Amino acid sequence: MGPNPFKPTAGKMPPILIGRESVIDAFDRGLANGAGAPERLMLITGQRGSGKTVLLTELGRMAKKDGWDVISETASGGMVQRIVESLRGTSPRVTRASIGPSASLGGTSLSLGSVELSRPEAPLTIRAAIEDRLARLPKGKGVLITIDEVQSASRDDLVAISTAVQHVIRDEDMTDLPDTQKHGIALAFAGLPIAIDNLVNDDVLTFLRRCVRYDLGEVRIPDVKNAYISTVNDSGKMISEKDAQTAAEASSGFPFMIQLVGYYMWQSADVNGSDAITAEHVSIGATDAANAFQDSVCAPAVRSLTVAQREFILAMVPDLPEPSQVAHIAERCRKSMSWAGKYRASLIASNLIEPAGRGYVRISMPHLAEYLQTRREA
Template structure:
């Protein structure tokens, strides 16, 4: 019997029913928790292009930690990160002081506020360290630990990363039961972690999320359709798997829309038309969720550089891109750097450039056609 609920979950950060190609990373994390203080998996960095499942991994890690009765704090890097962490660390213990204090005096029974005394950024490493220590002391009474996960790490302020690195380093020195996982885009995170002041974080176990082999995609799709009560042929599975190019977000989109097309007909059997219609809808969703937002805010020249790149099926040299643009190599190099910094493109080992955003090449070709 066909399930009532679509088993595929193409929602950002949502945990899909079947995690493909990530078992080793999850095992490393779990072993880190189970093997105690100093285990490699307790400081981890998850990187990969947009849509490869970084946020999903943080969600999974949080679930696995909670299953072990650990407390979990999940944050996204942005302005005020450390202040939010301190508040989270102290939130579950009413006896602890708050981040800000509001001193006041009383004259003849009338209270007079002296204003809010905010803690300065210079004091933040000390404040965060103390808040972590207090929370961990409370947790140790019930033999539990603390996991902190930080998403979009490339957006973190340098001062926040220094404070976090300092606080974590002290907890590990004191053999406290803590783990931390960072997730972010490869190039930006690499720049951040190469900061001389944050060298401690270089010890993090790095896991790069890449595309999933097509055979594994096909097998995962087959299992998910079968488990949900939908019949799908080997040929249809192969077409569906190939269309994803192994891109994790596209895998969920393709599965979701093909399953939905069959369900719309109130059928337990996927037809070739369901596959066709599902792929069309999946591409639309991918364009709207990934490709179009990626191009938003880029200059006309940035787009010209990308359009010139899209004429190649793979990596291409800046000299060749410049020639297609009708510009000098030095001129094109300016836009190459801008796009590299934004992680829209990436540099290959041979010094050529390729798209860092999956399916962006195909989108640009369709738009230009």
């Protein structure tokens, strides 16, 4: 039997990347159309588990294949400095070594010398680092910088990166070369929807408003079903159209769940030594996938909520699986309707709940309702 083809690991490129063709095609056009193509500046948003990291990986793969250099970062402290070092290709190097006195321990001689490591002098700005890297590339090629979890980036870092990219684009525009021969710079940010909204609305980060935005939603169930059939069959097992449909419905079209369901139904068949994935294997796989999804996606989503957001969403639990009336949520929380309206809006922006008719909301993240019902202490 062949290895399990499904890869539900954060950032790991899955064998199937479905439902994201519009983003991939747009980026491909951006690379082909030369300097100034709007698709070279992207904002990608989506819930946890919606495939943002995988999509950034795919964009990086495409750029490398086209001869571009790619710098991939996850936002955290010191991000700009790490990008600068990656652009320059710097790494610690030995600048001085000395051999000091020796000591003897149990008949073994130990040198007490020292080694000093330092880095080459860093460029003054990230702009200089980008321009230095571009100067080493062939005409028409460029640098793609991808930044994941952008909501964790400092405002100063984002200002520095955005300002540098604007100047680099302007400098390239002042050359007499055709757009397809100018050096390029591309940026792709990925983050949670509400974080992206806050960044775009920042008066200092107006540059981000010119980025093309893509909001990652669920994949169509028929597309998931077809992907299951082709992936399973191409990897040495069989699955019927009916069972593939059941598996697709269990995934809710959510990219991470697509991989989880596929992984666990394949594993269930493997454990039983079966070359065919049956309805029983799909059922076991769907249950295991739901548990894994709750632990790796739902739990972090709930932990990231503010106290007020968590209070609001927990007040919806008594109504499950039916929608909740916002007025009842306010009453249960002993808060005003303006309070309820504020946190209703923030949870909708985070893609955790959605409108369900006038004055009603429902939980929208897959398996979050079950998680809240069984683990309210989370």
